[in-house]
Amino acid sequence: MIELQNVNKFFVTKAGKKYILKDATFSIPSEKNIGILGRNGTGKSTIMKMLGQIEFPNSGKIVSNKTFSWVMGVGGGFQGNMTGRANVKFVCRIYGKSKEEIEKSINFVKEFSELGDYFDMPIRTYSSGMKSRLTFGLSLAFDFDYLLIDETLSVGDARFRKKSKEALMKKIESCNVLLVSHDMKTLEDICDVGIVVDGGKMQYYENIKDAIAKYAEINKRAG
Amino acid sequence: MIAKRSSFKIFLAVQNALFLREVNVRFSAGKLGYFWVIFEPLLQIFIFVAVKMMLFGRNSSFDYPVFITLGFVGFNFFRHILDQTMGAFNANKGLYAYKQVKPIDTIVSRVLVEFLVTSIIVFIFVLFGLYFGFDLNVDNLGMLLLSFIWLTFFSVGFGLFTAVVSTFYDSLKKVIKLVLSPLMFVSAVFYSMQDMPQALKDLLYYNPLAHFMELIHANYFTVLNDDFVDYNYMLMWTLIPLYIGLWSYRKLEKRIISL
Numbered sequence: 001m002i003e004l005q006n007v008n009k010f011f012v013t014k015a016g017k018k019y020i021l022k023d024a025t026f027s028i029p030s031e032k033n034i035g036i037l038g039r040n041g042t043g044k045s046t047i048m049k050m051l052g053q054i055e056f057p058n059s060g061k062i063v064s065n066k067t068f069s070w071v072m073g074v075g076g077g078f079q080g081n082m083t084g085r086a087n088v089k090f091v092c093r094i095y096g097k098s099k100e101e102i103e104k105s106i107n108f109v110k111e112f113s114e115l116g117d118y119f120d121m122p123i124r125t126y127s128s129g130m131k132s133r134l135t136f137g138l139s140l141a142f143d144f145d146y147l148l149i150d151e152t153l154s155v156g157d158a159r160f161r162k163k164s165k166e167a168l169m170k171k172i173e174s175c176n177v178l179l180v181s182h183d184m185k186t187l188e189d190i191c192d193v194g195i196v197v198d199g200g201k202m203q204y205y206e207n208i209k210d211a212i213a214k215y216a217e218i219n220k221r222a223g
Numbered sequence: 224m225i226a227k228r229s230s231f232k233i234f235l236a237v238q239n240a241l242f243l244r245e246v247n248v249r250f251s252a253g254k255l256g257y258f259w260v261i262f263e264p265l266l267q268i269f270i271f272v273a274v275k276m277m278l279f280g281r282n283s284s285f286d287y288p289v290f291i292t293l294g295f296v297g298f299n300f301f302r303h304i305l306d307q308t309m310g311a312f313n314a315n316k317g318l319y320a321y322k323q324v325k326p327i328d329t330i331v332s333r334v335l336v337e338f339l340v341t342s343i344i345v346f347i348f349v350l351f352g353l354y355f356g357f358d359l360n361v362d363n364l365g366m367l368l369l370s371f372i373w374l375t376f377f378s379v380g381f382g383l384f385t386a387v388v389s390t391f392y393d394s395l396k397k398v399i400k401l402v403l404s405p406l407m408f409v410s411a412v413f414y415s416m417q418d419m420p421q422a423l424k425d426l427l428y429y430n431p432l433a434h435f436m437e438l439i440h441a442n443y444f445t446v447l448n449d450d451f452v453d454y455n456y457m458l459m460w461t462l463i464p465l466y467i468g469l470w471s472y473r474k475l476e477k478r479i480i481s482l
Contacts (some may be wrong), residue, residue: 049481053322056477067227070321079317086244093240094323096228 002028002051004202007060009046009128020046021057022200028193030066033172034179035191035208037125037215039222042197044180045150051178052148061169065147066177073150074136079140080124084134085117105141112137112167129142136164140171147171150180165189187210236446237323241332243316249336253340264344265311268295272411286357290444292348297439300306300341300371301432302403309399309470312390312479319480326479327472330386334379362447367442373461374435387471390479411436416451424451431460 004026010017021220023188038044049055050062052071063177070091078087088109099130110119113133118126126134137145141170147168168177168190181187187194194211196203204210228236235303249255272288303461315329352359389396411430418422427433434457441449472479 054319055481063280078313078320081248083316084246086247090244090318091321093243094233094237094321096232096236 001030002062002064002066004161005063007050007057007062009043009050009055016020020197021199021202022098024060024200024202026202027202028195028204030201032193033177033191035187035194035211036178036186036197037194037211038197039195039218044197045071047197047202048073048148048180049149058135058180069138069139069142069144069147070135071157072132072139073147078123078131078135081122081208083122084113084126085110087134090140092141105138107139108133109137112140128203129160133160133164136167144175147175147177149177149184158187187212227280232330233323237325237328238332238335239342241324241328242335245332245336246339249340249465256281259346260340261344263297265347265410266442268292271295272479275413282364289352289357289359290415290440293351293439294436296341296345296348296370296431297374297436298410298412300337301374301435302406304334304337304338304375304384305382305399307337308379309389309396310442311382312386316482327383330379330383334375338375341476344479361443362445363442366380367439369437370438371443373457374439375464376429377435377457377461378464380461380468383468383472384464387468388478390475390482391395406430409433410441411451413445415440417447428456429455 001100004024007021007024007026008019009021009166010019012018027155036044036047046055048071050057051064054071081082082090085106088106089102092105092216097105113130113136115126115130115134118130121132123134165186172190177190179187179191189207194208194215196204196205196211196214196218203211203214205214230354244289246247256476258340267290268291271291275287275291309330311333312326315324315326318324319326349359360394385395409427411427415435416427416433419427428451437447437451438449438457442453
């Protein structure tokens, strides 16, 4: 269960406060794979970050007894001067993994991400596709209740996309996923339920298909 | 499943990860990273000692190279901690993507690394000193170590304050950097206050770092005393920035993370 209690989140812009969530009270049932839909700039990524606890509501609370992964996003989330290997080590250490476990994780991530020599190069030399391969591979080495995925499945070449989707399908047998995507096919394949974010509100749909339909309607209305 | 850990356990895990990362960064900057971390202060001290000897000759009642080494170790310790804490929030931004890593953790780990680096440097200096037969006798070792610990709190407090403020007002960092460059000359690093004229003493009194350096000198050398040192003044300069720094950090932590 993920519970939002009177959550307000806004950004101050020159034109005044821009609300992403306005007094949102909301609960998301457990054991569901959740797709988040919305037009660009409605705050999907911000909501993901709030669930990953690296962005915080201006007021209100988000309560959950589940564990969340870090947000796997296309941009950012990496320290550019660290190598891929150093980054994997770092994350394993902050989660308190032992030496042997770290060694295992490194081998796993190295193999999965197919970075080759780049695995020992600074992350700033990576393309965005390579970054998401690394962060995705890394997240597979942990057992979270929820994976937070922000569009990363749609980068990389077709072969790797297929591979990561397969890996994810296997992974979600033992965990759940919160997925932001503009790819309706991916959403439909992976998610059970949907949330549509629009105009500072979140609308929950029991069936991902209804969410997709609603999203299509919003898009049509906006032209 | 990922087990729930106490926040102290998480803190330790994060410190372990950050510490190893910082050590890696510090000692691998460019080629010969290890070498320069140690050699740079050595060279700096050597030049100062040589210049002083040539200009003024040996005229002290203690080993001047030892005096100046102590001064530079103390001053560099302060400067590095301030520098490292000031820049910590920004330098580790990418790591806040992991919720376990809080900005203040990066300050703690950087201070620990600085302790390690300084200890290694001191160890090497002591070996040098013993080999060349300098008088390394310490007047009061316990008090000397306490002085360094106090200096750490002073540096961290000031650095934390600067780090928080300069997250929102970048100019402060620039001002501090500007002040830092001539600070060495007015902080009793390579001279003792007792040799200075009264007018200069009165002026330098306002520099808190001069008090710290004098305290360190007084605890190391039997022939030097702490007449100049105003403990209350040092305490003020330690507690006020530390308090304001911690207080504003608490208020602004979330904004610093999501910046």
